[in-house]
Amino acid sequence: MPWARTVHGAATVTRLLKPAWPRGSAALAMPDLFAVITYFRARGDGFARIARIGFERDDEPGKPFSARGLKAWYEAEMQRRRSTGTASGKRR
Numbered sequence: 001m002p003w004a005r006t007v008h009g010a011a012t013v014t015r016l017l018k019p020a021w022p023r024g025s026a027a028l029a030m031p032d033l034f035a036v037i038t039y040f041r042a043r044g045d046g047f048a049r050i051a052r053i054g055f056e057r058d059d060e061p062g063k064p065f066s067a068r069g070l071k072a073w074y075e076a077e078m079q080r081r082r083s084t085g086t087a088s089g090k091r092r
Contacts, residue, residue: 034077037070047071 033055040050048067055065057073065073 034074034081037074041074047074 036055037050046067047070051065051067051070055070057063057065057069
């Protein structure tokens with residue numbers, strides 16, 4: 001951390017400017033919610049533990065999924081992806 005001395009001699013931390021991120025950067029890409037839930041399920045985490053992270057619902061932004069709602073959404077999404085036959089689930 002960079003330090004600076006004040007007029008009175010006390011050391012203080014100076015602020016560094018953060019570099020500007022270019023818009024549309026791949027570093028800021030949002031992962032697919034289904035892939036994130038699948039990752040946690042593969043680790044052995046239950047829906048109650050995953051729901052504590054606070055994933056927001058599409059129908060009501062700002063309101064997180066409950067464990068029961070997350071499980072219902074995940075199973076419906078899994079069924080939808082099986083019926084369409086796409087592994088990634090992206091609509092074309």
